[in-house]
Amino acid sequence: MLPPGMPLSRFKVLDLTRVRAGPTCVRQLADWGADVIKIEAPPDGKEGLGGDRDGSDFQNLHRNKRSLTLNLKAEEGKKIFYKLVAEADVVVENYRPDVKNRLGVDYETISKINERIILVSISGFGQDGPYGNRAGFDQIAQGMGGLMSITGVPGEGPMRVGIPVADLCAGMFAAQGTMLALLEREASGKGQWVRTSLLEAMIQMLDFQAARFLKEGDVPGQAGNDHPTNIPTGVFPTTDGHINIAVAGGVMYERFCRAMGLEHLIEDERFATSAGRSKNRIEMNALISEVTETNSSEHWIIMLNDAGCPSGPINSMDGVFADPQVKHLNMAVSVDHPRMGKFEVVNQAIKMSRTPSSVRSATPEQGEHTDSVLADLGYDEATISELHTNGVV
Numbered sequence: 001m002l003p004p005g006m007p008l009s010r011f012k013v014l015d016l017t018r019v020r021a022g023p024t025c026v027r028q029l030a031d032w033g034a035d036v037i038k039i040e041a042p043p044d045g046k047e048g049l050g051g052d053r054d055g056s057d058f059q060n061l062h063r064n065k066r067s068l069t070l071n072l073k074a075e076e077g078k079k080i081f082y083k084l085v086a087e088a089d090v091v092v093e094n095y096r097p098d099v100k101n102r103l104g105v106d107y108e109t110i111s112k113i114n115e116r117i118i119l120v121s122i123s124g125f126g127q128d129g130p131y132g133n134r135a136g137f138d139q140i141a142q143g144m145g146g147l148m149s150i151t152g153v154p155g156e157g158p159m160r161v162g163i164p165v166a167d168l169c170a171g172m173f174a175a176q177g178t179m180l181a182l183l184e185r186e187a188s189g190k191g192q193w194v195r196t197s198l199l200e201a202m203i204q205m206l207d208f209q210a211a212r213f214l215k216e217g218d219v220p221g222q223a224g225n226d227h228p229t230n231i232p233t234g235v236f237p238t239t240d241g242h243i244n245i246a247v248a249g250g251v252m253y254e255r256f257c258r259a260m261g262l263e264h265l266i267e268d269e270r271f272a273t274s275a276g277r278s279k280n281r282i283e284m285n286a287l288i289s290e291v292t293e294t295n296s297s298e299h300w301i302i303m304l305n306d307a308g309c310p311s312g313p314i315n316s317m318d319g320v321f322a323d324p325q326v327k328h329l330n331m332a333v334s335v336d337h338p339r340m341g342k343f344e345v346v347n348q349a350i351k352m353s354r355t356p357s358s359v360r361s362a363t364p365e366q367g368e369h370t371d372s373v374l375a376d377l378g379y380d381e382a383t384i385s386e387l388h389t390n391g392v393v
Contacts, residue, residue: 006033011089022094023061024171030064031357038065062363069367094122107193118191141166145202153224170201231277236292246310259307337362
C-alpha cells in the first residue's frame, strides 16, 4: 500500500528494464511513490542480466516494486502486457531499438492502446543513426563521449571513472524526461515517446569541458587530480593521508596563502594571475605540499574551512558512511527483506519538506506478485494456473 500524498503515487509504471540505466530511472519513480510493476521473463534456469538477485547492487536498484513474470514472446503474454498498458501511465524500457519493435512494445503500437501512455526508452547510442542498433555499455559510452580522455593522470593513458556514470546519468535524465512528459500530459491529455541514451547523457555531463571545445576550439586533456582551470585545486599530502583543497578566484587565493603561511606567493609573478597559477601548477602544488605534509588531514581541513577555503577528506567507502554529515543527511536507509532481514541501501539525494521519498519495500522475489497482478486484471485462479503451466508467466 502506497503512503498517501507521495508525489508520484497516482501513476502506474511498467518496468521492462534490465542492468542499470533503466532500473536507475525506475528507482527514481518508485522511491517517490509510483506504483511500479517490474515485468520479468519467467525463470529459465539461466543467469539473468543484472547480477545476483540477493546481491547489494540488485537490491539497491529494484526496491519499492512489484514483480510480474511474463513471456512477451508468447501471444497470451502480449495480451496481458497490453491490458496493463491500457491502464498504465508509463512504460520504461532499455532494449536495443530493434528488440522493442520485435516484441511489440514500441510507441506506435502501445499508443494505439492508450493515447496517454508515455514510453521511456534508454539506449546506448540513440534510437537510430549509424550506431542505433549497437548494444550499449557504460565504459564504451565513457570512451566515446570523451570522459575517459579527460580523466586520469597526464601521460598515463585514458582512465574510466570509478562508477558507471553514463548508465547512472542516462537513468536520471530518463526519470527527468518521464516527469516532464507527465507534466505536459496534464495540459495536452496525450502521452509521448521520451528518449535518451548513454552517449547523449555522457556528452551533456561533460558540461564546461564540452563547452570549451564548442565555443573556443579547446580540446581539454587529462589533469589528474588538479582542476582543469582553477588552481590550486587538487589533492595534497598530509602526515596521515591526503586531502582535497579547492581554491577559486583571486580573493580566495589570497586568503588561502595567508592561512597556509604562504603570503609570499601572493606577489610571486608565477602565481599572480589565474592563468599563471594554471600554467605553473606543478611548482605551485609542490610548494603547497611542503606545507600540508607537516600536519594531519584533520588539522588542515578544520583550519582551511575556518579560513573560508574549501577543503575535505578523501574517504574510502567506510569513511563516507561514518562521516557525521553523511549520517545527518540520512544517506543510508534501512529496508526489511522478508527472507534476508534488514540491511541498508542508498537513500535519495533529494529531500522534500512535505512529500519525502520512502523505501517502503525490499526488492521483490522474481514473480512474487504475478498472481495478484493478474487477479487485478480480471483473471481467475484456473486461468492463472494455466498461464503458469504454459510458461506464459
